[in-house]
Amino acid sequence: MTGTDTVAAIRAAVAGATPDIRAGLPGRREQAGTENPSGERRLAADEYADELLAERLGAVDGVGTYASEEREAVVDTGEGYAVAVDPLDGSSNLKPNNVMGTIVGVYDADLPASGRDLVAAGYVLYGPITTMAFAHEGSVTEYLIENGEPTVLNGDVTLPDDPTVYGFGGRVPDWPADVAAYVDEVESALKLRYGGAMIGDVNQVLTYGGVFAYPALQSAPEGKLRLQFECNPVGYVIECAGGRSSDGSGSVLDVDPTALHQRTPVYLGNEGLIDRLEAALD
The missing domain is CATH 3.40.190.80 (D-Maltodextrin-Binding Protein; domain 2)
Known part of the structure; x- marks a missing residue:
């Protein structure tokens, strides 16, 4: 599998996990009773999303390590890229039912690594609809994700010239x-x-x-x-x-x-x- 194939497989694995992450949110709004390595209180939803993504991304051929802000250390999954994930960004928004997301970075280096070692990165947004912005080879693509399947909405996302x-x-x-x-x-x-x-x-x-x-x-x-x-x-x-x-x-x-x-x-x-x-x- 080439590097490009691995990146595509990582993107697909994250997209494929989104229906399960969203479906798991309603019953996991309570505190998990533990803290992450940064000393922040975790929700059950944080732990659930982390376990799910560790399983899905760890199974991708070409992913060598999985790391999450919910885990103290990296997990060895084979040989290949290092994937760093924030499984549920903004999980404190779950209680008031506001927007959350998932962030993923794909590094061609052992973690901790420089941002210059990234070969791809992206995020999922759990809003009224589920979308993904994914950057690879110098461009950003926005996807609509339905039933875990991504469809391109914008193949060349750029910041507008007139900021607001x-x-x-x-x-x-x-x-x-x-x-x-x-x-x-x-x-x-x-x-x-x-x-x-x-x-x-x-x-x-x-x-x-x-x-x-x-x-x-x-x-x-x-x-x-x-x-x-x-x-x-x-x-x-x-x-x-x-x-x-x-x-x-x-x-x-x-x-x-x-x-x-x-x-x-x-x-x-x-x-x-x-x-x-x-x-x-x-």
Whole structure:
């Protein structure tokens, strides 16, 4: 199996798991009684999605390791690519029935790995309909997923030239002064769109143009989101769609990987907005 075939098989495995993930949500809204390696309380839905994806992706020929933000260490599945997954991004939105997603990054290197080692990445959005944005070989394709089968909606997704939305995570009083000043600057031209799930907010940016961020906070200088499972894969998608990613000083794909569950500040969106943000943070 070629690398391209393996990537296609990974994409198909994730798409194929979506009906089971969605069907498993209603009965798994309760706390699982455990924490993930980052110290966050898990829902039963987090554990269920993780186990399901570990089984499906681990069975793909050409996948050598499976890693999840719900697991302390990588799982050896054979030889080939390393797959890093956030099984249920925004699972805290399950209780109020808001949008959630699944994120996957395909690395041609042992984890933890640089974002430059990604060969493909994408995310599933569990909204009113189920869609997938998947980046490979420099372009992004959007799929509608019905009964686990993907159908192309847009074969060349790019950020619109005229951005209209923004969303920043963290509590406003916890933002550094330069972040707050940047938001004050852009909010007169952009509409606030923030729903508490990275994927939902990033998809707004991918659809309408704009900027998403989970910045460094005064109480958490490393931010909240994880490099391997969230920032690298989604940054890869945004860059393949013609946008920019940043950790505040340069592409998030260039952040030096030091630990599997490493966190980093992340800023994603139209090139001009990210350029202005990096200048504001200098």
